[in-house]
Amino acid sequence: MDAMQGNNHDDVRRHNLSIILRLVHRDGAASRAQLTRLTGLNRSTIGALVAELAEHGLVEERTPDPTKLAGRPSPIVAASDRVVAIAVNPEIDAVTVGVVALSGVVHRRIRWAVSSVPSAAEAVSLTAGIVTELRRDLEQYSIIGIGVAVPxxxxxxxxxxRLAPHLGWVDEPFCDLLAAATGLPxxxxxxxxxxxxxxxxxxxxRGMTDVIYLNGGASGIGGGLIVGGAVAGGLAGYAGEFGHTRVSSGSSTDSAGIAGTLEAEVTRAALLDVLGLRGSETDADALERALLASDSPVVRAEVARQLDFLAVALASAVNVLNPQLIVLGGFLAALHAADADRLSSAVGALALGAAFEGVQITPAQLGSNLLVIAAAELAFEALLLDPQTIVGNISG
Amino acid sequence: MDAMQGNNHDDVRRHNLSIILRLVHRDGAASRAQLTRLTGLNRSTIGALVAELAEHGLVEERTPDPTKLAGRPSPIVAASDRVVAIAVNPEIDAVTVGVVALSGVVHRRIRWAVSSVPSAAEAVSLTAGIVTELRRDLEQYSIIGIGVAVPxxxxxxxxxxRLAPHLGWVDEPFCDLLAAATGLPxxxxxxxxxxxxxxxxxxxxRGMTDVIYLNGGASGIGGGLIVGGAVAGGLAGYAGEFGHTRVSSGSSTDSAGIAGTLEAEVTRAALLDVLGLRGSETDADALERALLASDSPVVRAEVARQLDFLAVALASAVNVLNPQLIVLGGFLAALHAADADRLSSAVGALALGAAFEGVQITPAQLGSNLLVIAAAELAFEALLLDPQTIVGNISG
Structure with a gap:
């Protein structure tokens, strides 16, 4: 809630409903006893809150199999499989649309390949068509809204x-157009x-409050950051652009035309090149396998060169943000797998000792479902903040 | 309050007391009517909360001069001048101790020069002595505790x-020692x-949620950051070390022994050198006047060189954090004043256009009281979070 707003008792109820729904959504099903312990609320309050969420269809209560438990079983509270968000991720060669339940289940993931880079209007039209089909298919589900992950x-x-350089979109009101075409938020x-x-x-x-995430794709390096438990967006939501950190005095330029940056020096294309592989046939997993299998000195040298430049950017980020965890996705995860020790040593040599102490560097875990889960989570945010108000507005 | 804890009615009262005290402490005295509007609470709730804070001596209610107002005057609620925190800032050549009221008034600022760099034990002993004198002097004040700003x-x-390189302190339990010596938190x-x-x-x-602050001193460049309205400390509180961002491929090293960093390239010593000034006789204001007065091409060139390196670090920070405001303190404020346009253009050339849009670069405003106010604010934090509990523990 707003730190400068006072509380009244309606706020308290709304806050408590939000807390319970967030817990079972993010950490999985829990017994009432666990919810009582985690929230510090008393059993009868938990009972009333769970009943209200269940009435709205947001959670389900299941009684565990009594033959497997000693004593009286506490009912398990689980987030609904039927309350869903639609996830959208427009890319240069495909539009991916997913359906993700509040329970975390990914019901559908459709990757609709396109033969040329879609304009915003084309992506809206394509997405709206897929959503119409999905709604017919998923009549028994309640759709909360649509979350879009934009490159x-x-x-x-x-x-x-504002700018999606690889899609060629500039100042495109994609959300407004898609809302108008689907009638969904x-x-x-x-x-x-x-x-x-x-x-x-x-x-x-999981459970961490200070996380840096860098993702490497065909078109460059993007990133995001969690600071003090919250996604850090900055003034206008543009934070996390680690790809444009200066790492060398070289003259090669990145997607924004800036020289010597991480994105200019550390590229998937250069790795594919030394491996003799084609990008269209090599996903991040295949790239990782190829890097691990290669004993070519040319490949080793390119891996070392890229890891050392990655280390410069990560060390600056460690000094400025003192994160708990650095998560690497896409081709950066493959690069990390190729020589994790070199990367860690190089970051350690360039970062302040105390700031790097205890920092882990690790590959991303969610794999091919990452952006679908990520975009759906954005759509769930309003519901998680105020379950009662939002659920009243769902058409079903 | 903890985002994963449920609320009960005691929490609500505690939260509301905290909100009111924070408002009058941070934004200055306000009428009950203004507090009602700002918090969204009703008039009678505000009245009860203000009465409770006044009873504890944390706020004072003053009736404005009725001859100057039309209608019935609303009493003005002001944070107390008599509830104070003690601020401490140990440096290589002095220990500064200040007394700052909850109202923001700086009652005392004592800079105790030392002839050699103080050990932690020496700084504790010196500080405790000054605090003893101050307590005798300030008998009618309630001392909340001590806040220490450590370089x-x-x-x-x-x-x-963990590490104060210029003081030569490593793993010094300065807080515990000072608490034992003074009996204050x-x-x-x-x-x-x-x-x-x-x-x-x-x-x-003021009023901003995403701020980067870089301070340049005799011993290097430190910094801090506000992200999403909160001080970003990171995993262990070490965030904000912008001074160790790599900005060049040069070989000069910084205070941590790392080459090519902002702190290695941008130094007060080099500015003093080209100006022919001595550091011990030149504070940040004098440096700024000298830079503005000089028309030497050597000085101009050094200013340009340093501004261009500063721009590299700021551009990376802008891309990663998308701040609203960049505040420069100490000799960096002087450098900025010498050619603000050059700095802004150079950052603009290296940062993403959208991320730099609307970002202001400005000198720090609090001047010589900055660290005293800053350290006192740290000591006030517990009181602002839970006024009632903390005030019950004050000895006076």
Whole structure:
């Protein structure tokens, strides 16, 4: 709740409903006894709150199999499989649409390949068509809304896509267009910021409050950060652009035309090149296998060169943010796997000793479901903040 | 309050007392009508909360001069001048001790020069002596506790000074020693992180949620950051070390022995050198006047060289954090004043356009009171969070 607003008793109830729903959504099903312990609320309050959430269809209570338990079994409270969000991720060669339940189950993931880079209008039209089909298919589900993971800068205030360089989108009101085409509420944010958040709640960063996430893709390096337990967006939602950190005095430029940056020096294309592989046939897992299998000195040298530049950017980030965890996704995870010790030593040599103490560097865990889970989480946010109000507005 | 804890009605009262006290402490005296509007609470609740705070001596109610107002005057609620915190800032050549009221008034500031760099034990002994004198002098005041601004890395969990390189302190339990010597609660944090917080509440960053602060001193460059409205400490409280960001491929090293960093390239010593000035006789204001007065091409070139390196570090910070405001203190403020346009253009050329849009770069505002206000604010934090419990423990 707003730190400068006073509380009244309605606020308290709303806050408590939110707390319970968040707990079972993010940490999985829990018994009433566990919820009592975790929240510090008393049993009867928990009972009333759970009953209210169940009445709205947001949670289900299941009695565990009594033959397997000693004593009286405490009912298990689980987030609903039927309350869902739709996740959208437009890319240069495909639009991915997913359906994710409040329980975390990914019901659908459709990757719709396109033959040319879609305009915003084309992506809206394509997405709206898929959503129409999905709604027919998922009649018994309640759809909360749509979350969009955008490979670019998204203005936090209204979801305007300011710049998605690889898609060629500039100042595209993608959210407004998609909301108009589907009649559903639509929210959007940067894909890597959402990825950072998803890894924090459901992946490598579970339970952590200070996490840096860098993702390497065909088109460059994006990132996101969790600071003090919250996604750090900054003034307008553009925080997390680690790819444009200066790491060398070299003259190669990045996607924004800036020389000597992480994105200019550390590239998937250069790794594919020394391995003699083609990008269209090599996903991040295949790249990792190829790097691990190779004993070519040319490959080793390129891996070392890229890891050393990655270390420069990570060391600066460690000094400035003192994170608990650095999560690497996409081709950066493959690069890390190729020589994790070298990366860790190089960061250690360039970062302040105390700031690097206890910092872990680890690959992302959510794999191919990452952006679908991440975008759905954005759509769930309003519901998790105020379950009662939002659920009253769902059409079903 | 803890985001995962449920609320009960005692929590609500505690939260509301905290909100009111924070408002009058941070934003200055306010009428009950203003407090009603700002908090969303009703008039009778505000009245009861203010009465409780007044009873504890934390706020005073004053009736404005009725001859100057039309209608019935609303009483003005002001934070107390007599509830104070003691601020301590140990440095290589002096220990500064201040007394700051909850109202923001700086009652005392004593800079006790020392002839050699003080050990932690010497700084404790000196500080305790000054505090004893102050308590005799300030009998009618209630002392909340001591806040310490340390020029080094301070572990957030217990205030252990992990490393203060210029003082030569390593793993010094300065807080515990000072608490034992004075019988007062003592909290400590990095000086630049505290400075960032003070500028955010009382200086250039008033009302802002995303602020970067870099301070340049004789011994290097420190910094702090406010992210999403909160001081970002990171895993162990070491966040904000912008001075060790890599900005060049040069070989000069910084205070941590790392080459090519901001702190290695951008130094007060080099500015004094080209100006032909001595550090011991030149404070930040004098340096700024000398830089502005000089038309030497050598000085111009050195200013340009340093500004361009400062821009590299700031651009990376802008890309990663998308701040609203960059505050520069100490000799960095002087450097900025010497050619603000060059700095802004250089950052603009290296940062992502959208991330730099609307970002202001400005000198720090609190001047010589900065660290005293900053350290006192740290000591007030527990009181502001839970006024009723803390005030019950004050000896007076």
């Amino acid at each position: 670019g800068l998204v203005r936090a205030s209204d979801g305007l896509v 639509v929210v959007a944010a940067n894909d890597a910021s959402l990825g950072a958040n998803a890894e924090r709640y459901f992946g490598a960063g | 080094g890395l301070v572990r957030a969990s217990d205030g252990l000074v 003592v909290v400590a944090a990095n000086d630049a992180s505290l400075g960032a917080n003070a500028e955010r509440y009382f200086g250039a960053g």
